[in-house]
Amino acid sequence: MAQLGRHQGHTQVIVTDSRPTPYGRQSISQEDVEAVAQQLVSDWLTTGPSVESFEQDLGDVTGGHPVVAVSSGTAALHCAYAALSLNEGDEIITSPITFISTAATAIKEGARVIFADVDELTGNLDAQSAQDAISPRTRAIVAIDFAGNPADYRELQKVASDARIPLIADASHSLGASLDSRPVGDWADMTTLSFFPTKNIATGEGGAVVCKNREYLERVQGFRSHGLVRLPEKQELKGEGPWHQEVQEFGLNYRLTDIQAALGRSQLERLQHFLQRRQEIVDRYNAVFASNPSLRLPGVTPGAKPAWHLYPLRVPSDKRLRLYEELRKHSVLAQVNYLPVYWHPVFQKMGYPRGLCPNAEASYKGEISLPLYVDLKDGEVDRIAQIVLEALR
Numbered sequence: 350m351a352q353l354g355r356h357q358g359h360t361q362v363i364v365t366d367s368r369p370t371p372y373g374r375q376s377i378s379q380e381d382v383e384a385v386a387q388q389l390v391s392d393w394l395t396t397g398p399s400v401e402s403f404e405q406d407l408g409d410v411t412g413g414h415p416v417v418a419v420s421s422g423t424a425a426l427h428c429a430y431a432a433l434s435l436n437e438g439d440e441i442i443t444s445p446i447t448f449i450s451t452a453a454t455a456i457k458e459g460a461r462v463i464f465a466d467v468d469e470l471t472g473n474l475d476a477q478s479a480q481d482a483i484s485p486r487t488r489a490i491v492a493i494d495f496a497g498n499p500a501d502y503r504e505l506q507k508v509a510s511d512a513r514i515p516l517i518a519d520a521s522h523s524l525g526a527s528l529d530s531r532p533v534g535d536w537a538d539m540t541t542l543s544f545f546p547t548k549n550i551a552t553g554e555g556g557a558v559v560c561k562n563r564e565y566l567e568r569v570q571g572f573r574s575h576g577l578v579r580l581p582e583k584q585e586l587k588g589e590g591p592w593h594q595e596v597q598e599f600g601l602n603y604r605l606t607d608i609q610a611a612l613g614r615s616q617l618e619r620l621q622h623f624l625q626r627r628q629e630i631v632d633r634y635n636a637v638f639a640s641n642p643s644l645r646l647p648g649v650t651p652g653a654k655p656a657w658h659l660y661p662l663r664v665p666s667d668k669r670l671r672l673y674e675e676l677r678k679h680s681v682l683a684q685v686n687y688l689p690v691y692w693h694p695v696f697q698k699m700g701y702p703r704g705l706c707p708n709a710e711a712s713y714k715g716e717i718s719l720p721l722y723v724d725l726k727d728g729e730v731d732r733i734a735q736i737v738l739e740a741l742r
């Protein structure tokens with residue numbers, strides 16, 4: 350059961366039943382409900398003026414660059430790789446501590462994925478490891494802002510520009526974060542976002558690509574919508590008539606709908622509140638766990654202001670399963686982020702050996718993500734923290 354109630358100055362949809370506490374979930378206000386309802390009775394359901402406004406609003410918080418909204422974070426990554434025009438045998442370098450789609454979409458575009466190891470403290474792609482993985486076939490370095498903490502873009506940008514290859518940021522976790530006061534979106538050549546319900550804002554399914562250069566922007570826009578070329582001056586077939594649109598390169602249908610964009614715009618209005626509440630919860634967990642020497646708190650890149658999507662606690666690996674089960678017994682559904690991507694059978698069958706990235710494998714073995722979402726109450730945070738301490742005793 351869900352009902353409406355007041356919370357933090359917003360009318361909030363309050364969940365009143367006793368479902369288990371998930372690791373993440375959306376926060377929906379009455380304003381969100383009204384924004385979607387209004388969109389439903391407007392002229393536009395699919396990609397229209399609300400998508401355009403959403404793209405502008407996203408640009409305002411990602412460095413002022415053009416943004417292309419798409420149907421998921423996975424679609425965003427696929428569009429970014431398509432913009433690079435990858436050929437068979439081209440390589441991209443990325444971190445194994447990510448969701449499968451960072452690698453899967455590159456492979457679908459014909460690339461070979463080279464995994465470089467992560468920084469021990471943050472779980473983000475390590476610049477030196479990325480540098481060591483560069484070959485004449487490298488076409489991009491792809492960083493992930495694990496848990497919402499920005500990768501060290503100062504270092505990564507240096508490595509990428511020295512090698513004259515683009516830097517892509519999979520910022521699915523980190524919308525609203527910054528490094529040296531520059532927002533995520535302002536660092537990499539292309540930055541991808543996800544609006545899956547557990548992420549920092551929700552549109553149901555949804556994503557976006559922030560493009561710092563015009564060529565990538567046009568290619569992402571084309572790929573999002575079948576590769577259709579509508580501008581007469583860009584068309585190859587001349588004289589077909591004013592109705593004519595043509596395809597010069599294949600694309601897909603990765604469009605976001607105006608219904609989703611209406612929700613996204615409404616959510617974005619509360620982004621600062623969302624991030625503040627997420628930071629409060631992280632601080633609250635940290636305060637309890639800091640004095641326990643067997644625990645490691647989430648790492649922060651020097652100079653970064655994270656936008657916490659996850660609370661990734663590091664525990665002794667021989668105790669993680671017991672802790673997970675103990676939490677479950679108390680109706681707390683923790684999560685583990687992530688199985689090193691090359692451990693998935695699909696990569697094992699391609700011959701990727703275990704042991705490739707020791708830091709990544711060690712981080713996986715001790716990682717557990719505790720519940721973190723805007724509507725999580727302080728009392729529930731305290732209850733979860735106590736269960737953790739009890740289970741590790």
Ligand SMILES: *Cc1c(COP(=O)(O)O)cnc(C)c1O
Nearest residue numbers: 421422423447448450521543545
């Ligand atoms: C969520 C996520 C994605 C995929 O986003 P979807 O919107 O679920 O398709 C890609 N990369 C990372 C790191 C993610 O967390």
